[in-house]
Amino acid sequence: MSLKELVKIEGLKKYFPVKSGVLSRVTNFVKAVDGVDMTVREGETVGLVGESGCGKTTLGKTIIKLLEPTDGEIYYDGEKITNLSPSRMRAYRRKMQIVFQDPYGSLNPRMKVESIVSEGLVIHGVSSGKERREIIRELLTTVGLRDDALSRYPHEFSGGQRQRIAIARALALRPDFVVCDEPISALDVSVQAQIINLFIELQEKFSLTYLFISHDLRVVKHISDRVAVMYLGKIVEFAESGELYNNPLHPYTKILISSVPIADPSRKREPAVLKGDVPSPINPPSGCSFHPRCPIAVEKCSSVEPELRDAGGGHFVSCHLA
Amino acid sequence: MNNALEIKDLRISFASEGKRVEVVSGVSISVAEGKIVGVVGESGCGKTVTALSVMRLIPEPPGKIDSGNIIFDGGDLLEYSEKDMRSVRGNRISMIFQEPISSLNPVFTVGDQIGEVLRTHLKLSRKEEKERVLELLRLVGIPAPERRIKNYPHELSGGMSQRVMIAMALACNPEMLIADEPTTALDVTIQAGILELIEDLRVKMGMAVLLITHDLGIIAEVAEEVYVMYAGKIAEHAATAELFREPKHPYTVGLLNSIPDLRERKEKLDAIPGVVPSPGTFPKGCRFQDRCPLVIEKCRVEEPPLTEHAPGHYSACWRADEVTLEI
Numbered sequence: 205m206s207l208k209e210l211v212k213i214e215g216l217k218k219y220f221p222v223k224s225g226v227l228s229r230v231t232n233f234v235k236a237v238d239g240v241d242m243t244v245r246e247g248e249t250v251g252l253v254g255e256s257g258c259g260k261t262t263l264g265k266t267i268i269k270l271l272e273p274t275d276g277e278i279y280y281d282g283e284k285i286t287n288l289s290p291s292r293m294r295a296y297r298r299k300m301q302i303v304f305q306d307p308y309g310s311l312n313p314r315m316k317v318e319s320i321v322s323e324g325l326v327i328h329g330v331s332s333g334k335e336r337r338e339i340i341r342e343l344l345t346t347v348g349l350r351d352d353a354l355s356r357y358p359h360e361f362s363g364g365q366r367q368r369i370a371i372a373r374a375l376a377l378r379p380d381f382v383v384c385d386e387p388i389s390a391l392d393v394s395v396q397a398q399i400i401n402l403f404i405e406l407q408e409k410f411s412l413t414y415l416f417i418s419h420d421l422r423v424v425k426h427i428s429d430r431v432a433v434m435y436l437g438k439i440v441e442f443a444e445s446g447e448l449y450n451n452p453l454h455p456y457t458k459i460l461i462s463s464v465p466i467a468d469p470s471r472k473r474e475p476a477v478l479k480g481d482v483p484s485p486i487n488p489p490s491g492c493s494f495h496p497r498c499p500i501a502v503e504k505c506s507s508v509e510p511e512l513r514d515a516g517g518g519h520f521v522s523c524h525l526a
Numbered sequence: 527m528n529n530a531l532e533i534k535d536l537r538i539s540f541a542s543e544g545k546r547v548e549v550v551s552g553v554s555i556s557v558a559e560g561k562i563v564g565v566v567g568e569s570g571c572g573k574t575v576t577a578l579s580v581m582r583l584i585p586e587p588p589g590k591i592d593s594g595n596i597i598f599d600g601g602d603l604l605e606y607s608e609k610d611m612r613s614v615r616g617n618r619i620s621m622i623f624q625e626p627i628s629s630l631n632p633v634f635t636v637g638d639q640i641g642e643v644l645r646t647h648l649k650l651s652r653k654e655e656k657e658r659v660l661e662l663l664r665l666v667g668i669p670a671p672e673r674r675i676k677n678y679p680h681e682l683s684g685g686m687s688q689r690v691m692i693a694m695a696l697a698c699n700p701e702m703l704i705a706d707e708p709t710t711a712l713d714v715t716i717q718a719g720i721l722e723l724i725e726d727l728r729v730k731m732g733m734a735v736l737l738i739t740h741d742l743g744i745i746a747e748v749a750e751e752v753y754v755m756y757a758g759k760i761a762e763h764a765a766t767a768e769l770f771r772e773p774k775h776p777y778t779v780g781l782l783n784s785i786p787d788l789r790e791r792k793e794k795l796d797a798i799p800g801v802v803p804s805p806g807t808f809p810k811g812c813r814f815q816d817r818c819p820l821v822i823e824k825c826r827v828e829e830p831p832l833t834e835h836a837p838g839h840y841s842a843c844w845r846a847d848e849v850t851l852e853i
Contacts, residue, residue, distance in 0.1 A: 255713040256684075362801045392568040393740055394817075397784035397797035404794070419713065422743075426786035426795065449788065463718040465743030467785055469767045478715040480669075481683045 209279075210413050211244040211267060211381060216276035218259075218266045222486060235485050236262040238437035239276070241512065244381070249407065249414040251428030251445065253421055253460070257482055259437040260417050261305075264383040267415065268300040269293060280381075298328055301374035305386035307366035311358040317344075317369055318354040324377045343372045346409070347402060364395035371402065375410065383415045388423065400427060421464050425449055433457045436485055436493040439512060443519040453515055453526035456494050492524070500525055529597070530702050530734035531557045531580065531619075536594035538575055540805075541587055547806040548592075549575055551758040554832075555736070557702070562728060562735040564749030564766070566742055566781070568802050572758040573738045577704050580736075581621050582611050598702070617647040620695035624707040626687035630679040636663075636690050637675035643697040662693040666723060685716035692723065699731060706738045721748050742781055746770060754778050757803055757813040760832055764839040774841035774849050776818045782851065812844070819853050820845045 217240075219233040236259040244250045254260045265271045267278060269285065278286045285296055301324075304310040311320055321340050325331060331339055337354075344353050347368040358366055367387060374382055384403065388396040400423060406412060418424050424431055425445055432442040433454065441454040452458045459478050480497050483489055489496050495505040504524055512522040538550040550572040557563045567573045578584050580596055582603060596603040598619065606614070623629045631639060640659045644650055650658065656675075663671035666689040679687060688708060695703060705724060709717035725748050728735055737749055745752050745766060752769050754762040754777065762775040773779050780798035800817040809815055812825040824844050832842040843849065 255715060364801060392802060393742075394568060394780060394784055394798040395801060397795035398799070400786070401795055401797055421714065422786040422788055425788060459715060461788070463714040464788055465717075465721075465741060465747045466788060467742045467746045467770065467782060469746040469770050478719070481685065 208246045209243045210246040210281055211242075211415075212279040213240060213242050213267060214277045214279075216240045216242075216263070216266060216278065217274045218262050218271055219274045232486050235437050235488060237266060237273075238485075238488070240434075240437075240439050242432060242439060242442065244413055244415055246380075246413055247407075247411055248429040249416050249427055251424035251431040252415060252417045252434060253419065253424050253431060254434035255482055256419065257485070258434045259485070260434050261385055263434070264302070264385050264415055264417050268302060268381075268383055269296075270302065294328075298324075298377045299379050300381045300383070301377065301379040302383040302385060303367070303370050303374050303387045306390050307363055307370050308390070310370055311366055313358055315357075316354070317349075317356055317358070320358070320369060321373045321376055324373065328377060330377065339376070340372075343376060344369075346375075346406070347372045348398075362395075363391050364398060367391060367399055368402070371399075371406070375406065378410070379412070381413045381415070383417070385417045386419070387416075389418065389420070396423070403427065421449075421460060433460065436483065436488050438493065438522070439520075440494065440523070441519075441521045442512070443521075444517075447517070447519055451519075453519065453521040454494075454523045455498050455500055455525075459499075492522075528559050529556045530559045530561075531555075531736065532595075532597040533576065533580065534595040534597065536576065536579060536596070537592040538572070538579055538584065538589060539592055540589050542806065545806070546590075549758050549805045550579075552594075553755070553758070553760055555753055555760070557734045557736050558751075559701075559734055560728065560732045561751065562725070562737055562749050564745040564752040565736065565738045565755055566740065566745050566752060567755035568740055570757075570802055570804060571755045572805075573755050574706055576755075577621065577706050577736065577738055580704060581615055581619060582606070583621075613647070616643050616695070616700075617698045618700050619702040619704065620698075620700040621704040621706065622688070622691045622695050622708050624710050626684060626691045626711065627679060627682075629691055630687055632679050634678075635675065636677050636679070636682070640690070640694050640697055643694055647698045658697070659693075662697060663690075665696065665727070666690075666693045667719070668693070684712050685719065688712060688716075688720055689723070692720075692727075696727065696731070696733075700733060702734050702736070703727075704736045704738070707740070708737070709744065710740070717744075724748065742770075742785060754781070757808055758805060759813060759842065760840070761814065761843075762841045763832070768836075768839055772836075772839075773851065774835050774839060774846040775814075775843045776820050776845075776849055776853060777814050779849060779851060779853055780817070812842075820848065 218237040219235055221230040222232040224231045252260050266273050280296055318340055322336055325336055349368050388399050416427055428445045431445050431448045432439050435456050441457045452461055478497055491506045491508055492510050495501040510522040510524045512520050515521050533555040536550055536553045539546045539548045553576055565573050579591055637659050641655050644655050660671045668674050668689050709720050749766050752766050753760050756777050761777050783796035798817050811827050812830055815821050815825045830842045830844045832840050834840050835846050
């Protein structure tokens, strides 16, 4: 792994308008991503964890510009790509791909596997005819599917196999950066491990860089070099994986980690149960957005928003008390 | 200790494309009074169908309970009339489901829906009914129940809806609670709270719980005893601590080794190869044979019966005594 920054985002925001009334006037905004700074280094895996609705999927999609950012900058390999025109963006699209959560919904049921996997090659005019078919065949073998998959339809495959097809599609254009958006949550436990192993193998083989989005802290720990914890549209903690799990600084991270059930009956844990619900991202609380649920909040937390600061050795945290 | 519920040699099949496909093939599960018993397995292993059969909620046709007994309070639930069954459901045995939001009726308030259970089974005045609803909401840890009682399901978060479902299930002080993946649709932080609530209620109300899940972590945290199901059969059954320490079925070992651990980082996860066979395509002999690292010729011919290998520790594997965590 090099220290070169492949992807860098600064102050990234993505707001969705909320319309109401007969005139459908925009009355408010859902602040799904609300000012995120982050870097992903070449060849590493950054894990992104958080509860549902915290904005992690929106962040993943905005980074590769499947969604237009509301504010902030995105740099790819040193180039600013935030406001590139669609035609100039195309060259970058090849380099950034995404694998979605639901392999049942993300593959067109009317297309054969060959067409699904080759679509990107066709759009970008890479290879043709026999050569293209050879590329597809090789890809399918790489992700662990048999040759005869080419001429079959998605419904003929199990969930794990479909996710392999989705991965082959993402890799067809030889990208450098892949956003993996909950790629294993829809799979059976025994199959999840197969797909995680595949992601790791492929990373070594093609020197890929991953942004791995998941709500499963166990999986994220296993696969990531660095981990970012997201809460209500903001990164609250970002550190090297071992450091984050062994020495969490933000109270939210601590609660998240202690809530994970551990497959060891001899260990009796006292889970720190989180009070209340995730507040609405339309009107996030003042100050630190975690303060209404925080077990250690002090007065300052409700008025002053903490900055994401380096607590030493590249361990970033946004908490006044950490 | 007496059993609150005893499922004996249950067989269930579904009609599919003109054939009958067996999805549960001779499953026996007992739940002792006041205990939490876990059933763990992957999708399609028959765990949910087994749970639904206890409530007699399997749609017939296409489903059919072919044979077996479900013993509850001295009687066989499978022989109950629909009318008798109605006095058991929601009253003496309750069930909570995976998707709390879709399990609630969107056009009735929370208070109405919990009240409905009470009206069906108990004769209460309106005032008593309201009192009881508030008491239940407080019991499951819903803040400001006076306000929540007037809410509609869409106004609740996932965790809150699951608490409402649990309140509804507990309305008539059931002796038995069946929880089918009660936390799968919820975030980990909420999950911890719901599991704690179920455990807490068991202690307070002396209820027996049959907890169905795909997550061995959850089993380890709350269940005292566990059944591992694979392809419509019980693969292994033991006390939870024993099962995790000395598993005696290769499938259990596979499940245990394929979970990433929060405490130590493994280089590579030991994935179970292949996929779960779907009902109707089960191979002859042991149903795990194609994915098993210990498979021998015998496994392909003869189906291993569930036998006791140590006191209270059952496994359906010909090579159970050679199974270790490191296979």
